[in-house]
Amino acid sequence: MGRAMRADAEFFETTADARVESVPLAHLSVELGHFYSPDLRQDEEFFIDHFRRIGIWYSAARSACEAMVPRGNPRISTCVLIDDYFGQPASPSALIRKLRDAAGKAGLEIDYLVRESGCAHTVAKVDPDPAEPVETAPPGLSLAHLVEARLVEDPPPNSTGARPPVGQTGWLCNGQRSPATETHEAMKRPTVWRPPAENAAVNHSIFEDIELWRDGPDGRLWSCAMLAAVWQLLRLGLLRDNGRRVAAPHPLPGDLPDNWRALPMVLQLNERALPFNAYRAMTICAPLFLPVENAVRTILQQVAVDPAVLAQVGGRARDEGVALPLEVVDRMEYLFVDTGPVRGAGPG
Amino acid sequence: MVLVLGEVMTAALRHSGGMPRERVEDALGLLAGERVRISERPIGYAVSPKTFTGVDCRILARSGAKVRGVGTLMGRACLTGGRVLQSSAVARIDPVGGGYRRAWSHYLARLGVVEALGRTDLPGTAAAHLAADRSSSTMGMGAFCVRLLSEIQGSPVLDKSTPVRARRTVLRWAALIDERNEGVRVRFAVREDGLRTVRLVLGPAEIDDIVDLCEDLALHDWLLTALMSVIEQSQIGVEQPAQSVLKLRPAVDHLLHLWMPAARLGGVALSVWEGLESRPGLSRQWDASVRRVRDQMAMAAALSSSRPPESARFFR
Secondary structure, three states: OOHHHHOOOOOOOHHHOOOOOOOOOEEEEEEEEEEOHHHHOOOHHHHHHHHHHHHHHHHHHHHHHHHHOHHHOOOEEEEEEEOOOOOOOOOHHHHHHHHHHHHHHOOOOOOEEEEHHHHOOEOOOOOOOOOOOHHHOOOOOEHHHHHHHOEOOOOOOOEOOOOOOOOOOOEEEOEEOOOOOOEEOOOOEEOOOOOOEEOOOEOEOOOOEEEOEEEEOOEEEEOHHHHHHHHHHHHOOOOEEOOEEOOOOEEOOOOOOOOHHHOOOEEEOOOOOOOOOEEEEEEEEOHHHHHHHHHHHHHHOOEOOOHHHHHHHHHHHHHHOOOOOOOHHHHEEEEEOOOOOOOOOOOO | OEEEEEEEEEEEOOOOOOOOHHHHHHHHOOOOOOOOEEEOOOOOEEEOOOEEEEEEEEEEOOOOOEEEEEEEEEEEEEEEOOOEEEEEEEEEEEEEOOOOOOOHHHHHOOOOEEEEEOOOOHHHHHHHHHHOOOOOOHHHHHHHHHHHHHHHHOOOOOOOOOOOOOOOEEEEEEEEEOOOOOOEEEEEEEOOOOOEEEEEEEOOOOHHHHHHHHHHHHHHHHHHHHHHHHHHHHOOOOOOHHHHHHHHHHHHHHOHHHOOOOOOOOHHHHHHHHHHHHOOOHHHHHHHHHHHHHHHHHHHHHHHHHOOHHHHHHHO
């Protein structure tokens, strides 16, 4: 080999560098409500009752966080998620006022309000790079697509690298499905039924099969479980698009549009709010949401978060003396409590 | 001691022209939302984002014993000089006590690691990996490499025509890392069935550096194989020099400038290359082959310029 190659000089090219952008982090993000259309139509009294009931558990979550954080000075932010994907809520100005007032009367403050459709639709670049002309910028991907790309399926026993990724059906499970049981045409008799199996079963299986999306004439419709999984990863500050942060919070504009889609995905309602993203996420909700959140956990157990992002967040936690679980699902906590007569997503 | 196993597949990119940056990004963008890293110096080089696939299967140790391995294989692809495409499958084998499989999130918090459940003999596992049939690679690494390579070769940005006819080669490698080791020992072999094997025993090292090194070895082994195959097809001494030269031309156009051992690499790679050059002398064989190509070129040029075509027959 040539002698010139042994010289000590090194080339550094920034494009060959795989750095990821960092985001401000609170210790804890507390979700005070996830509202669907049937609930969003309720009056202020409904929300005051909701936030009063949530408030009791919010205090408990606060105390638990204070006890965990060194020097007892926790950074906590609150958020609510509204569904503008499956339904169309009232105009932003009316709804935001109603939610804020109700929370205030119940002694809570909503720091951030988030639009669920932001997880599903292509997000406009928040801070366009002035050096990059808009027309040549790559079309953005939705957050749901970014998460879908990172799915690494839980392999059933006897799977090697030869197993192709399924990924084409829109369904994700935690084991092996039961074979189809319809009559086999050629054989004219039913195939023998076999049970499904969970891959990491403890004695007996709890098999789950989750619909992530469905493609229809109007394009792809993401499932509630998939969008909620994206939402949890976003809160935990673990999503990046080409190394850049996504869905950064924006202050509430002075003039509110009539259309939710014209607003940024994450709206900062409280000027003094601590960071939106957090090491851990606490969700306080009605037991009605347990199946969805269980599906969220099953999905997130199969999402391979960028190791560079995990290392970055883990390193910052270590520097602050904060204990942070290695596995992403262990960073999410739940309180399933009676939050009043909540209707949830409804059948539509 | 740490054991890392891998396999590298090397082929000519199925594209005839040059590859501008955006096309390279499209072709190698295996993961939405992740960058393709590109560098231009000292040689054009692009590497895909890392991608992972889950495995839960038997791993063979030399003693014939098998253990269950659960975890993920890391896969990636790279393109050198806009011409040579490679895909890699890699896994670190971590023996763990207790014979049961954990929740999948446990394995996704350790990407690129396969946990061997039960008693595992690491040197034995390395030997079995290198000794296995070409078609039965450990944990389906070969099939994973094929899948990555096919995905890229099938990209719509490529015109599917290959200017250099050369076989796809497979290099299978095992690296045993031990803190107590000083320096590095390497054994490079070309087996009868065409499989290349590399066994590395070395001190503390980054896995990414070892992957880079093995891909670099596979790249140069492929270049040499491809050049020799072009020379063979050109039938030097049988055909007219002008005819031979026509057949040698793809090598001159597309291969000769790509030979740069360890060009982008540091410490470990340099000493491995130095070790390899002292014995099999890959570069010596390359230099000799390149001289042969250039001599043919020079002779053909001399013949065509100094003699009228009819008198050239005199030399037949």
